[in-house]
Amino acid sequence: MVGDEDPTARQLRLLLTLADELHFGHAATRLHLTQPALSQQIRSLEHRLGVQLFERSSRRVELTPEGQALLPFARKVIDAMADLRNTVRRSTLGSDNLTFGLSENATVLAATNSALSMLRELHPTLNISIRVVDFVERTIMLEKGEIDAAFVYLPVSDDLCAQPLTTEPRVVCVSTSDPLADRHSVRLHELASHQVVGLAPEVSQAERSFWAVDPRLDGSAVSYTTHQVTKCEALLSAVSFDRAIAFVPAVTAELYPRPNIRYLPVQDVPPCTFGLAWPASAREKPQIAMLEDMCHRLRRRGVPTGTMQSPGVPQHAVRRNVRRGQRTAGSPRV
Structure with missing residues (x-):
């Protein structure tokens, strides 16, 4: 040298x-x-x-x-x-305990299971607990310290820190009685007259705006239903019975197939990102440092998208192909 x-x-x-x-x-x-x-x-x-x-x-x-x-x-x-830092942390803590909150659909995502597997691989003595929570319970339990971190779709509120894991398209779900239901895809302006299913007010404004695509690209106002949804099942029920719409991760179509709902790609809506979030006030805790380390390693290794039964291409491979000009027709940019 x-x-x-x-x-x-x-x-x-x-x-x-x-x-x-x-x-x-x-x-x-x-x-x-x-x-x-x-x-x-x-x-x-x-x-x-x-x-x-x-x-x-x-x-x-x-x-x-x-x-x-x-x-x-x-x-x-x-x-x-x-590994050196983690060894020191383990000796300082005596035992490692991490409690995660996640929604029911996140339990079968390949990214969730890959993250938990890597944590166990890196920290064999780690005690991992799982709490199934809805959109509101997740925030409250993070604030109270009842869970250390949560698997979530971003964005999150300003008082949380987050690390991304995977990216996937957003789709819109419509009732089969909707005139758009027979389409193969739609554009955002075609949904301007549709009401968006309302989420509970306890859900952060950043999340509610993102999942309603509010504001719209053309500046048009977004109209909401009076629902105060806290779970994905309730969201889909509102779509099927009340002829509203909801924007959801593309994997939802695989997880929640319903005969009275159609999932349509939206050509001009940015994708969504799945990852881990924890309170900003807890960032200096050794357990959170473990999570950040795991997220960095997992992204380098490649995080699969989709569910455990149908995992997709690792994210780092997608990014590499985009850079080299090897995108397949119709594949989203990451």
């Missing part, structure tokens, strides 16, 4: 993030850095190692062969550092 000092663990984390994104702006955003600061750190790492790790141009960022060869070793170092 050219430099006298070994690379720091922080520099290796920056390397892995940039290698994942292959975009200085996106990587800097994930790392909460400015682009110049990230560029400086990468140049410092290259100087210490005596090799160029990235080919940079005004259009693209690519790993050099030397950079590609270094990635497995960088991951080993970062994982070893995480």
Whole structure:
């Protein structure tokens, strides 16, 4: 190596993030850095190692062969550092206990089960408890400390921190009596006259707005039903009986097939993200650090979408194919 000092663990984390994104702006955003600061750190790492790790141009960022060869070793170092921290935490805590809240549909998602499996793999002594909760119970139990974290669809309220796991399309569900029910897909403006099923007021404004696609792209007002829904089953019942609509994750069509409901792709609605959330006030707890570490590792490994019976393509593979221009026709950008 050219430099006298070994690379720091922080520099290796920056390397892995940039290698994942292959975009200085996106990587800097994930790392909460400015682009110049990230560029400086990468140049410092290259100087210490005596090799160029990235080919940079005004259009693209690519790993050099030397950079590609270094990635497995960088991951080993970062994982070893995480194992060291986790060992110290376990010895400090004596025993690890984590209680998760999740809705009934999340219990069969491949991402949920992959996350729990990795936690058990990384922390064999971890005591994991599961509480099945609805949209409102989840928030209340997080506030009271009755659960440590929750598997949720983002966004979440401002007093929660979150880590993403997977991304999937949103679809709209309509009653079979709706004139749109025979369509293969719809656009958002075609739903302007439909009422959206109302969620309970205890659900955060960020969540209610996201799942109603409110505001609409054209600025049109969104009309809500008087329902105060707290569960997915009640949401679907309101659609089937009251001719309202609801935007839901695409996996809902597999989990809740109903003869009186149709699930339609919406061509101009952004996707939704599934992940883990916990109170911002608990971020310094050792158990939460375990969760953040697990989420980072799982994303590097690749998180499957869909259910346990029909898992989809790991997210990192989708991102890689998008960068290389190998998107299949109609596949969503991630």
